[in-house]
Amino acid sequence: MLIDTHSHIYTEDFSEDIADVIQRAYENEVRKIVLPNIDSSSVKKMLNLTEQYPQICYPLMGLHPTSVTEDYEDELQLVEFWLQKQKFYGIGEIGIDLYWDKTFIKEQTDAFRRQIRLAVKYDLPIVVHFRESFDEVITVLKEEMQPGLTGVFHSFSGTLEQAQQVVELGFMLGVNGVVTFKNSGMDKVIEKVDPSHIILETDSPYLTPVPFRGKRNESSYLVYVAQKVAELHQISVHELARLSSNNAERLFRI
Template sequence: MLIDTHSHIYTEEFLDDIDEVIQRAYENEVRKIVLPNIDSSTVRKMLDLSEQYPHICYPLMGLHPTSVNEDYEDELQLVEFWLQKQKFYGIGEVGIDLYWDKTFVTEQIDAFRRQIRMAIKYDLPLVIHFRESFNEVMQVLKEEQVPGLRGVFHSFSGSLEQAQQVIDLGFKLGVNGVVTFKNSGMDKVIENIDPCHLILETDAPYLTPVPFRGKRNESSYLIYVAQRVADLHRMSVTELAKLSTRNAEHLFQI
């Protein structure tokens, strides 16, 4: 069994064939799918899918850094509202993104800090987005660190040294289709990290693995990520699946 620990299959890209997408995932041994939220515009779609497939889809609640703007205070209030209203399995997707736009970097840092505190308050794992912002994210995490704070650095694309910093903090590394890209360099990093620190993800509809790169990603393609990581560690995909699934089940309590 595999768990896709990061998938946005509730978005409009899957409007016409979501049932088939879920079916293909199931046929490829992907039996659980974690759904990180983006912002107030995606909550209802995410929850509808989770209610439709309650034993497959597990929702998270959070405000994505690229959705942080002048009304982020209202967005954070909505995150807190939902956390009080029903069960979620993590706080995400949260963090800092300095790639697309640095206009609201101060607000991004504040939103991240406050959502870390929500993770502590509700005893939930963090799913962290850190595009071009590893040092900034680590700084905030260290300032807010308390015993029990845990989570995953989603779509990990850093160096071996950075990976060790994440592991030392007690967090997991999220590995997706990037590890299958020929020139990404992630294979050299991942092969030197004990699989006990890894969880697998797709980030669907983005970052589609080889051999489907360039097409819409979906949870069924997680098998290609699993196979690549297994090959790097010279183990069977069954062994790797057991390890990564145990890691994911423990982190998200699913």
């Protein structure tokens, strides 16, 4: 069994064929799919999908850093409103993004801190977005660290030294299609990280693995990520699936 620990298959990209997407995932042994939230506009679509497929889809609640603007206080209030209203399996996707826009870096940092505190309050793991912001994210995490706080650095694309810092914090590395890209360099990093610190993800509809790179990503393609990581560690896909799925089940309690 495989677990896709990061997928946005509730977005408009899948509005025409979501049943087929779920079916293909199931046929490729992807039996659980974790759905990180983006912002207030995505909550309803995400929850509708989890209601349709409650044994497969597991929702998270959070405010994505690229959705942090002047009204982020209102967005954070809605995050806590939903956390009080029903069950979620983590806080995410949260963090700091300095790739697209640095206008709201102060607000992003504050939103990140406050959502880490929500994770501590509700005893939930966090899913960390850190595009071009590893140092900033690590600094905040170390300042906010509390016993029991854990999570995953989603779409890990850092150096081996950065991977070691993540592991030392007690966090997982989320590995996706980037590891299959010829010139990404992630194969050299991931082969040196023990599978006990790895969970698998797609980040659908983005970061489609080889051999489908350039097309819309979906959860069924997780098998190609698993094959690559298994090859790097010179173990069977079955064993890699067992290890990564156990990690995911333990982290998200699913």
